[in-house]
Amino acid sequence: MRGTSLFLLSVSAAVLAGSAPAFAAWQPQKPIEFVATAGPGGGTDNLARAVQNIITKYKLTEQPIVVVNKGGGSGAEGYVYGKASAGDPYKVIFGTSNAWQQPLVSKVAFNYTDLTPIAAMAQDEFLLWVKQDAPYKTAGDYLKAAASGEFKMGGAQSKDTDEVLTRMIEKVGHVKLTYIPFKSGAETAVQLAGGHLDSHVNNPSESIGQWRGGTQRPLCVFSPKHLPQGPKVTATEGWSDVPTCAEQGLDIKQYEQPRTVWLPGKVTPEQAAYYVDLMKKVQATPEWKDYIEKTSQVDTFLTGAEFDKFIKEDLEHVKQVAGEQGWLIK
Amino acid sequence: MDNLSELLHGFTIAVTVPHLALMAVGVLLGILVGVLPGLGAPNGVSLLLPLTFGMQPVSAIILLSSMYWGALFGGSVTSILFNIPGEPSSVATTFDGYPMARDGRPTTALATAFGSAAFGALIGVILITFLASWVAQVALAFGPPEYFAVYFLAFASFVGMGGAAPIKTVVALAIGFAIAAIGIDTVSGSVRLTMGVDELVKGVNFVVAVMGLFGIGELLVAVEEEFHARAVSSKIDWREVLRAVGRLPRHSVALLRSAAIGCWMGITPGGPTAASFMSYGIARRFSRRGRYFGTGEVEGIISPETADHAAGTSALLPMLSLGIPGSATAAVMMGGLMIWGLNPGPMLFVDQKDFVWGLIASMYVGNIVAVALVLLTVPVFAALMRIPFVVIAPLIVIICVVGAYSVSNSYLDVVMMLGFGIVGYLFKKLFYPLAPLVLAIVIGDKAEDAFRQSMLMSKGSLGIFFANKLVTCLVVGGIALLLLPLVLQLARLFRKPASSGTETTSREKVII
Numbered sequence: 001m002r003g004t005s006l007f008l009l010s011v012s013a014a015v016l017a018g019s020a021p022a023f024a025a026w027q028p029q030k031p032i033e034f035v036a037t038a039g040p041g042g043g044t045d046n047l048a049r050a051v052q053n054i055i056t057k058y059k060l061t062e063q064p065i066v067v068v069n070k071g072g073g074s075g076a077e078g079y080v081y082g083k084a085s086a087g088d089p090y091k092v093i094f095g096t097s098n099a100w101q102q103p104l105v106s107k108v109a110f111n112y113t114d115l116t117p118i119a120a121m122a123q124d125e126f127l128l129w130v131k132q133d134a135p136y137k138t139a140g141d142y143l144k145a146a147a148s149g150e151f152k153m154g155g156a157q158s159k160d161t162d163e164v165l166t167r168m169i170e171k172v173g174h175v176k177l178t179y180i181p182f183k184s185g186a187e188t189a190v191q192l193a194g195g196h197l198d199s200h201v202n203n204p205s206e207s208i209g210q211w212r213g214g215t216q217r218p219l220c221v222f223s224p225k226h227l228p229q230g231p232k233v234t235a236t237e238g239w240s241d242v243p244t245c246a247e248q249g250l251d252i253k254q255y256e257q258p259r260t261v262w263l264p265g266k267v268t269p270e271q272a273a274y275y276v277d278l279m280k281k282v283q284a285t286p287e288w289k290d291y292i293e294k295t296s297q298v299d300t301f302l303t304g305a306e307f308d309k310f311i312k313e314d315l316e317h318v319k320q321v322a323g324e325q326g327w328l329i330k
Numbered sequence: 331m332d333n334l335s336e337l338l339h340g341f342t343i344a345v346t347v348p349h350l351a352l353m354a355v356g357v358l359l360g361i362l363v364g365v366l367p368g369l370g371a372p373n374g375v376s377l378l379l380p381l382t383f384g385m386q387p388v389s390a391i392i393l394l395s396s397m398y399w400g401a402l403f404g405g406s407v408t409s410i411l412f413n414i415p416g417e418p419s420s421v422a423t424t425f426d427g428y429p430m431a432r433d434g435r436p437t438t439a440l441a442t443a444f445g446s447a448a449f450g451a452l453i454g455v456i457l458i459t460f461l462a463s464w465v466a467q468v469a470l471a472f473g474p475p476e477y478f479a480v481y482f483l484a485f486a487s488f489v490g491m492g493g494a495a496p497i498k499t500v501v502a503l504a505i506g507f508a509i510a511a512i513g514i515d516t517v518s519g520s521v522r523l524t525m526g527v528d529e530l531v532k533g534v535n536f537v538v539a540v541m542g543l544f545g546i547g548e549l550l551v552a553v554e555e556e557f558h559a560r561a562v563s564s565k566i567d568w569r570e571v572l573r574a575v576g577r578l579p580r581h582s583v584a585l586l587r588s589a590a591i592g593c594w595m596g597i598t599p600g601g602p603t604a605a606s607f608m609s610y611g612i613a614r615r616f617s618r619r620g621r622y623f624g625t626g627e628v629e630g631i632i633s634p635e636t637a638d639h640a641a642g643t644s645a646l647l648p649m650l651s652l653g654i655p656g657s658a659t660a661a662v663m664m665g666g667l668m669i670w671g672l673n674p675g676p677m678l679f680v681d682q683k684d685f686v687w688g689l690i691a692s693m694y695v696g697n698i699v700a701v702a703l704v705l706l707t708v709p710v711f712a713a714l715m716r717i718p719f720v721v722i723a724p725l726i727v728i729i730c731v732v733g734a735y736s737v738s739n740s741y742l743d744v745v746m747m748l749g750f751g752i753v754g755y756l757f758k759k760l761f762y763p764l765a766p767l768v769l770a771i772v773i774g775d776k777a778e779d780a781f782r783q784s785m786l787m788s789k790g791s792l793g794i795f796f797a798n799k800l801v802t803c804l805v806v807g808g809i810a811l812l813l814l815p816l817v818l819q820l821a822r823l824f825r826k827p828a829s830s831g832t833e834t835t836s837r838e839k840v841i842i
């Protein structure tokens with residue numbers, strides 16, 4: 001059933017993208033609620049509000065949009081709310097890869113299959129950060145030093161993206177790290193600046209201020225190629241100057257976190273197609289480009305079968321790490 | 331004095347007609363969201379945020395921070411008049427503010443609260459102005475063990491001094507910790523204590539708990555005792571406002587001590603809530619009239635209010651210089667900073683001097699504007715107390731229900747709020763103290779996270795709490811505060827073995 005609806009969704013999306021006004025598609029008739037599965041001020045909240053502003057500015061819909069925050073339980077609150085709103089096309093849920101990763105490792109009352117996937121809109125990269133005055137210059141040096149087994153790695157949340165990546169580093173680099181979970185990436189960055197940690201794997205936007213301020217620096221990025229050219233962050237370096245981890249001997253070629261958009265389950269394909277189209281229109285605006293650049297994310301748009309494939313692959317990957325760590329819930 | 335010239339430059343940015351107008355608008359909106367149930371500063375600021383995208387960053391932050399000041403003041407109004415704290419940090423204000431207002435002195439209570447709040451904020455801004463760089467360094471020294479030690483200190487300063495029977499305090503604390511544990515656990519990532527209710531995964535929101543415990547709980551007690559049937563006759567008296575503010579300097583010791591506690595807790599990221607509780611607890615211990623605390627003492631209002639605002643103000647500094655938001659409102663503002671294209675962090679002070687010093691200057695001016703406006707409104711708010719109980723009681727229920735619902739548009743929250751109302755009522759009837767319960771709900775999970783993070787770092791050794799001077803001092807201070815009442819008790823026993831005349835009635839003390 002799911003496969004069929006996804007197929008329909010992507011077909012109708014493709015049709016819509018080509019000739020949107022050609023046939024009378026579904027249109028919202030009452031106010032739309034954007035549910036950010038994070039507290040105010042976080043990355044997911046910023047995305048929901050940025051999209052809201054663009055839609056309002058360009059009048060992409062007649063209906064007013066309100067953003068509500070449901071970030072309790074590491075985002076589970078928002079997803080559970082989405083599940084409970086099955087069939088309601090006026091609730092749009094903004095999240096991350098949490099939607100499919102969280103149900104693997106903790107007993108939350110939802111799974112991503114309870115929701116209708118709309119799109120993955122932006123991709124956050126991960127980097128390996130160390131304190132500015134740390135002696136190591138490359139990821140290779142870092143791994144050598146970490147062989148002592150005394151290294152403390154910080155990250156946001158437990159058994160979430162940051163810890164999964166940490167466990168991957170342990171495996172690939174043959175080291176043992178003590179992972180210490182904090183509430184957010186911002187908190188982790190400050191702990192590294194204060195010297196309470198040896199490293200963390202923050203997204204660019206979580207540590208850009210700290211890098212510019214000279215309290216910490218990135219060793220490498222977990223991406224197959226260098227990040228796109230942008231303005232310089234420090235006097236001499238920008239994101240594109242950061243080497244990839246693979247070329248420095250830490251062989252994790254790709255690890256990224258998509259920002260995802262969902263509808264509740266049991267909505268019609270027309271309704272889903274409407275939002276796919278809406279998000280596409282949002283992405284075509286200069287304000288969107290501006291948002292992407294300011295938050296140092298990578299622009300991307302996955303929907304339909306492509307998005308589905310991405311989820312499946314990521315899920316396999318996380319399942320493997322979680323299985324090895326004994327995190328999978330029975 | 332490099333900072334001084336920067337500040338003067340900041341004033342030239344802040345004190346312009348458009349910016350002063352923005353401050354007035356921001357403060358008034360802030361008072362409104364502070365007084366209205368369930369709206370609160372974080373929501374108000376997020377509603378206003380989209381309007382600021384077209385503005386200059388300086389103008390935008392002036393508008394938002396003025397709203398924040400207004401909301402902080404407004405939040406005290408409902409605490410004092412109706413025993414409904416709108417923000418966690420104004421819970422301690424209810425302890426003496428509400429009894430005083432109920433006693434027919436709402437004007438005095440409000441004016442005292444606003445006056446001391448303004449003093450606290452002022453000290454906080456002065457601290458930011460002159461010690462910005464030093465303060466940023468202090469905050470960096472705080473790792474998980476230090477965080478835990480600060481929370482421990484807050485618990486100890488309050489618990490060790492609570493008036494209720496120690497065992498009841500412990501029970502209240504334990505219930506609070508259990509409530510704080512509901513939801514997803516940061517350190518293990520697993521779901522705890524949801525008892526099969528899916529929605530509980532989000533945890534118990536503080537506002538929901540407090541509206542029930544204080545608002546509804548107090549209402550149930552009042553209905554039973556019927557003493558509210560008469561309206562409080564409060565004259566609208568402008569002179570009383572001035573008199574109350576004029577009396578503040580008499581309590582200079584309490585003011586300065588509370589401001590110091592507030593600043594300290596604001597910088598070391600303990601936050602305004604811990605600050606106000608700690609300040610209240612310590613005042614209760616050291617004030618000569620400590621035993622009357624909880625019945626409408628002036629210093630019982632001054633201490634939490636001063637500390638709350640001093641901490642709230644100085645907490646903005648870690649946000650600007652380190653990028654850690656000290657409160658929910660600061661977190662929303664930080665989101666705003668990013669959207670305006672500024673990156674909070676150490677370089678903000680170097681790259682964006684106009685912005686930073688414009689903001690700091692606006693804190694001076696904004697607070698003056700806020701306190702002036704808010705003092706003008708005192709008689710209006712005080713007049714609310716003249717409304718008879720039969721009218722006010724349903725209003726309070728409406729306020730609490732709407733407030734609980736609007737936290738996250740959830741009926742479950744309304745049900746839980748009513749449940750907390752019954753808990754609050756039972757606590758009062760059985761002379762259990764509410765303060766330790768609330769304190770544990772608010773900072774219990776943070777303290778737990780910090781403790782377990784420390785244990786991960788030290789691989790299970792408690793030695794980490796004595797690993798450096800800072801953390802050792804904090805922990806030893808906490809233990810000392812915890813043991814102080816016991817030591818005093820023993821000393822008293824030794825000096826005059828058979829006297830029991832110093833015992834105050836348990837009923838009077840247990841109100842806290």
